Amino acid sequence: MEMPTPDPFVLAKKARVVARLRSVLPADAVISDDREVKAYECDALTAYKCPPMVAVLPSTTQEVSDVLRVCHEEGVPVVPRGSGTSLAGGALPTADCVILGVARMNDVLETNYPDRYIRVQTGRTNLSVTGAVEENDFFYAPDPSSQLACAIAGNIAMNSGGAHCLKYGVTTNNLMGVTMVMMDGEIVEIGGAHLDAGGLDLLGLICGSEGQLGVVTEATLRILHKPEGARPVLMAFNDNEVAGACVADIIKAGVLPVAIEFMDRLCIETTEAYAQAGYPDCHALLIVEVEGSDAEIDEQLSKITAIARKHDPVELRESKSAQESAAIWLGRKSAFGAIGQISDYMCLDGTIPVSSLPMVLKRIGELSDEYGLKVGNVFHAGDGNMHPLILYDANKDGDLELCEKMGADILRLCVEAGGCLTGEHGVGIEKRDLMFDQFTPQDLEAQMAVKDVFDPQWLLNPSKVFPLSASQSRRAPAIAAE
Amino acid sequence: MTPTTETDVAEAIASATGPVRIEGGGTRPIGKQVASDTLSVAALSGISLYEPGALTVVAKAGTPVAEIEETLAKENQRLAFEPMDHRDLLGTAGVPTIGGVVAGNVSGPRRIAVGACRDFMLGVRFVDGTGTILKNGGRVMKNVTGYDLVKLLTGAHGTLGVLTEVSLKVLPMPETSATLHVHDLSPLDAVAAMSGALGSPFEVTGAAYNGDVLLRVEGFEASVSYRLSELTKKLGHYGQISQTNDPEASAEIWQSIRDVQSLQAHGSDVWKLSVKPSSAPAVLEMIQAEQTLLDWGGGLIWAALPAGRDLRAQIKDVNGHATLVRASAETLAAIPAFHPETPVVAKIGAELRRKFDPRDILNRGLMA
Ligand SMILES: Cc1cc2nc3c(=O)[nH]c(=O)nc-3n(C[C@H](O)[C@H](O)[C@H](O)COP(=O)(O)OP(=O)(O)OC[C@H]3O[C@@H](n4cnc5c(N)ncnc54)[C@H](O)[C@@H]3O)c2cc1C
Numbered sequence: 146m147e148m149p150t151p152d153p154f155v156l157a158k159k160a161r162v163v164a165r166l167r168s169v170l171p172a173d174a175v176i177s178d179d180r181e182v183k184a185y186e187c188d189a190l191t192a193y194k195c196p197p198m199v200a201v202l203p204s205t206t207q208e209v210s211d212v213l214r215v216c217h218e219e220g221v222p223v224v225p226r227g228s229g230t231s232l233a234g235g236a237l238p239t240a241d242c243v244i245l246g247v248a249r250m251n252d253v254l255e256t257n258y259p260d261r262y263i264r265v266q267t268g269r270t271n272l273s274v275t276g277a278v279e280e281n282d283f284f285y286a287p288d289p290s291s292q293l294a295c296a297i298a299g300n301i302a303m304n305s306g307g308a309h310c311l312k313y314g315v316t317t318n319n320l321m322g323v324t325m326v327m328m329d330g331e332i333v334e335i336g337g338a339h340l341d342a343g344g345l346d347l348l349g350l351i352c353g354s355e356g357q358l359g360v361v362t363e364a365t366l367r368i369l370h371k372p373e374g375a376r377p378v379l380m381a382f383n384d385n386e387v388a389g390a391c392v393a394d395i396i397k398a399g400v401l402p403v404a405i406e407f408m409d410r411l412c413i414e415t416t417e418a419y420a421q422a423g424y425p426d427c428h429a430l431l432i433v434e435v436e437g438s439d440a441e442i443d444e445q446l447s448k449i450t451a452i453a454r455k456h457d458p459v460e461l462r463e464s465k466s467a468q469e470s471a472a473i474w475l476g477r478k479s480a481f482g483a484i485g486q487i488s489d490y491m492c493l494d495g496t497i498p499v500s501s502l503p504m505v506l507k508r509i510g511e512l513s514d515e516y517g518l519k520v521g522n523v524f525h526a527g528d529g530n531m532h533p534l535i536l537y538d539a540n541k542d543g544d545l546e547l548c549e550k551m552g553a554d555i556l557r558l559c560v561e562a563g564g565c566l567t568g569e570h571g572v573g574i575e576k577r578d579l580m581f582d583q584f585t586p587q588d589l590e591a592q593m594a595v596k597d598v599f600d601p602q603w604l605l606n607p608s609k610v611f612p613l614s615a616s617q618s619r620r621a622p623a624i625a626a627e
Numbered sequence: 628m629t630p631t632t633e634t635d636v637a638e639a640i641a642s643a644t645g646p647v648r649i650e651g652g653g654t655r656p657i658g659k660q661v662a663s664d665t666l667s668v669a670a671l672s673g674i675s676l677y678e679p680g681a682l683t684v685v686a687k688a689g690t691p692v693a694e695i696e697e698t699l700a701k702e703n704q705r706l707a708f709e710p711m712d713h714r715d716l717l718g719t720a721g722v723p724t725i726g727g728v729v730a731g732n733v734s735g736p737r738r739i740a741v742g743a744c745r746d747f748m749l750g751v752r753f754v755d756g757t758g759t760i761l762k763n764g765g766r767v768m769k770n771v772t773g774y775d776l777v778k779l780l781t782g783a784h785g786t787l788g789v790l791t792e793v794s795l796k797v798l799p800m801p802e803t804s805a806t807l808h809v810h811d812l813s814p815l816d817a818v819a820a821m822s823g824a825l826g827s828p829f830e831v832t833g834a835a836y837n838g839d840v841l842l843r844v845e846g847f848e849a850s851v852s853y854r855l856s857e858l859t860k861k862l863g864h865y866g867q868i869s870q871t872n873d874p875e876a877s878a879e880i881w882q883s884i885r886d887v888q889s890l891q892a893h894g895s896d897v898w899k900l901s902v903k904p905s906s907a908p909a910v911l912e913m914i915q916a917e918q919t920l921l922d923w924g925g926g927l928i929w930a931a932l933p934a935g936r937d938l939r940a941q942i943k944d945v946n947g948h949a950t951l952v953r954a955s956a957e958t959l960a961a962i963p964a965f966h967p968e969t970p971v972v973a974k975i976g977a978e979l980r981r982k983f984d985p986r987d988i989l990n991r992g993l994m995a
Contacts, residue, residue, distance in 0.1 A: 257903075257905075258822075258826060259818075259819070259822040259826065259904065259905050260822070260903045260904050260905050260926075261822075261825065261826055262903075282828075283826075303771060304771045304775070306769055310769070314742060314746060315769065317746075317775065317778070318742050318746045327971075331971055333969075333971045333972060333975075334969070334972075335972065337903075337946055337947075338903040338946065339901045339902050339903050339926060339946060339947040339948070340738070340739075340743070340901055340923060340926045340927070341732070341734075341743055341782075341901050342948070343901070343948035343950065343965060343966040343968070344965060344966070344968050344972065344973075344976055344994065345779060345782070345783055345787075345976050345979065345994075346732070346745055346778045346779055346781060346782050346783075347779075347972065347975060347976075348778075349745055349775055349777075349778025349779060349781070350774060350775055350776070350778060350779045352775065352778075353771045353774065353775045354774055354775075370826050370827055370828050371828060372828050373828045392680075393680030393681070394680070396679075396680055396681075396682060396799075397679050397680050397702070397799075398799075399703055399799035399800065399801070399802070400799070401798065401799060437850060438850075438853060440849065440853065441846075441847070441849070441850045441853065444847055444849055444850065445847070496767040496768070496769045496770055497767065498678060498681045498683070498766060498767055499678075499680055499681040500678055500680055500681050525769070528767070528768040528769045529681065529767050529768060529769070530768075530769040563765070563766055563767070564765065564767045564770075565765050565767055565770045565772045566772045567770075567771050567772050568767070568769035568770060568771065569769055569771055570771070571771050572771075572772060572773065576772070580772070580773065583772055583773075584762075584773065585761075585762075587759050587760075587761055588761055588762055588763065588773075589773070591755065591759075591761050591763075591776065591982075591983070592763075592773050592774045592776065594982040594983075595774055595776070595779075595979065595982070596774075597982065598975060598978040598979055598982060599975070610773065610774075
């Protein structure tokens with residue numbers, strides 16, 4: 146993956162930049178030692194690493210503003226960072242950048258149950274937001290699988306989703322307001338505890354902008370009362386296509402499950418070997434979860450199983466208790482870990498229209514044969530967000546490149562099928578160079594024009610999202626001006 | 628101008644020499660209107676794609692909302708954000724279009740439970756102020772590829788681009804629906820009761836107050852009666868409770884709330900305030916309106932006021948914003964329809980408009 150050449154003028158003034166940062170932050174909040182900055186050299190896309198020039202860990206919005214003001218004046222690129230769990234390389238540093246980590250900003254600022262919101266500093270982890278309201282039976286709905294580690298900051302930047310987004314939506318649908326610091330240090334408040342911010346929907350624009358428009362330091366998040374209960378049904382089929390048709394029928398029937406998860410043969414076998422969840426021997430497996438009181442759950446599950454029966458399932462396993470539910474979820478939740486045990490893998494994130502599921506799965510199978518790389522599929526079927534896992538060998542020369550090439554083909558396939566390159570992980574560096582497959586140059590120009598408004602010098606996370614060739618002329622003047 | 632294709636829209640905009648007023652059905656003339664040529668997108672009409680199994684519909688911007696709703700109803704689906712029909716409130720005629728709904732981010736009572744129009748928007752095609760055809764988003768439910776211009780265009784009232792096609796997520800219709808009434812509450816008790824209901828696990832999909840609190844519950848028959856009885860237990864101490872169990876009668880109640888019927892004959896000016904629900908009782912005290920209706924659990928206040936009174940001056944210290952939805956041209960000349968923004972937000976908005984519409988021709992000054 147190509148990254149821009151570090152700006153020699155910036156590298157040359159490291160000492161001055163560090164001194165200026167030290168003048169606005171507590172001593173332990175500026176990390177400039179070459180060995181220590183290595184802790185920030187990558188995110189969860191670990192194939193790519195590059196230690197930053199400096200890392201800073203501010204504790205307040207004002208400190209973030211001070212840092213950005215310094216970097217703005219010095220013309221130093223800044224890469225914001227939450228917990229570093231991005232799978233797209235969104236938080237990957239460049240050698241000439243300051244990593245701005247918000248990990249120390251993890252306070253709960255306000256909880257309001259009557260108005261159903263919580264305000265937090267964005268370094269707080271996703272799970273600990275729910276943790277802060279759980280004792281009152283409330284929760285924060287978006288639940289990425291990485292929720293133990295990932296921060297609200299990264300969730301907002303990537304507009305992250307989760308297993309339950311079919312019912313509750315993704316981050317953008319649960320975000321009510323932010324405090325954001327612009328690259329020049331200006332602090333802006335957008336939205337808040339009221340619904341529908343007036344004027345242009347800047348909140349919607351900022352969510353999912355991958356740290357390129359501003360550094361989000363505080364967020365007002367919608368919280369909801371927990372459902373009375375939730376239980377899944379496991380449905381086993383001998384054909385991907387049939388499972389796909391079953392998903393469409395469930396949705397059409399007017400039942401709205403909170404989650405519909407799909408696993409294919411390779412994932413089923415691998416997780417069975419790893420987690421012994423007791424899954425049936427089959428080719429395609431669906432886990433469908435519904436919520437409500439016990440009686441409501443029974444009624445919905447009976448409607449869903451009636452639909453599934455028409456598709457000739459190998460097995461239907463309806464959970465009747467918390468233990469049975471845990472057993473059904475066990476395999477799905479261990480799927481990534483299980484695959485990781487047997488091989489290196491790359492996790493894709495394209496979305497397709499649910500109706501194209503059978504065609505796309507078949508085509509992925511063919512690509513797998515062509516490239517000679519195995520692919521497992523485990524994903525959110527209700528919304529068409531696929532996660533093909535391509536297995537490769539990191540120690541084998543050329544295997545990563547082959548895997549990336551195949552990944553690009555799969556993502557192009559998603560776009561051709563009417564879908565998109567990324568459903569929840571973001572573009573980062575990973576899908577940057579495929580953007581022209583989804584957008585015309587004019588479409589991308591319109592997006593880059595938005596960045597021009599927020600960050601005219603392109604100092605915030607500049608080498609992400611847009612193909613380097615497309616953003617070149619905007620990034621270059623910063624260097625030329627020195 | 629009534630172009631019939633997206634390319635024609637692009638040409639019309641590219642060759643425009645002055646401001647252009649963009650119109651769908653012309654049923655929602657909100658905001659300041661500047662004398663200009665009118666470009667109607669009404670002739671860009673028709674559903675391009677509808678996949679019930681994927682919960683998605685794609686339609687040209689001029690497609691009548693009614694046509695979309697009828698098509699969805701045949702598959703037992705609907706636009707869950709329940710777009711309001713502004714005609715009776717604003718005294719307009721014409722055919723509401725989906726483009727107008729999206730441009731105004733128009734949502735109804737169910738917004739409190741499922742989200743606004745913007746939350747159901749999957750994709751847009753539009754023509755910017757230079758006449759360039761652009762797209763963003765798509766037709767799939769999860770999409771984080773690039774910046775979310777879909778949300779930026781939704782609610783931009785045509786000031787950033789002429790919408791030509793929109794993709795929306797739809798939802799299944801429930802088997803049945805019913806309304807719980809809690810009678811004769813003070814605003815303070817009403818908001819507390821609505822907060823209690825919305826903060827329960829019983830999935831209330833409408834919470835309004837017009838002297839009585841009205842709570843809507845939707846779903847399978849057995850669920851609805853179960854949740855009604857749980858809510859009755861929970862809220863019984865607030866006041867006398869009754870139910871509307873006939874789904875059609877219940878639907879009429881919510882249509883009347885959606886379209887703000889109780890304010891139609893009142894006052895000259897109609898304001899729409901967005902505040903946090905617990906602020907609503909105090910705001911009602913401050914504004915002393917002729918008639919009000921609370922929706923969204925108290926988060927949305929509809930208020931009828933005498934002509935020309937600047938309500939914003941009365942609620943200076945309240946967090947939120949107020950839109951002047953219905954007023955005479957004289958009033959609109961003195962009081963901006965849209966809430967004044969903080970300088971930094973206003974600057975971002977102005978610069979975004981300059982990027983998308985460098986000649987400032989699209990609905991010039993409408994949101995100013
Ligand atoms: C095992 C595993 C499972 C995962 N499962 C899911 C899943 O189910 N759903 C899903 O959506 N994602 C998932 N992810 C991806 C990842 O967890 C999400 O993208 C997450 O939101 C990243 O959060 P973070 O705090 O780690 O952000 P980081 O990785 O630190 O940064 C992500 C992006 O956010 C930007 N950013 C960080 N902080 C700020 C800030 N304060 N202001 C502005 N921009 C900022 C960064 O510059 C970067 O572009 C998974 C990742 C892993 C490793």
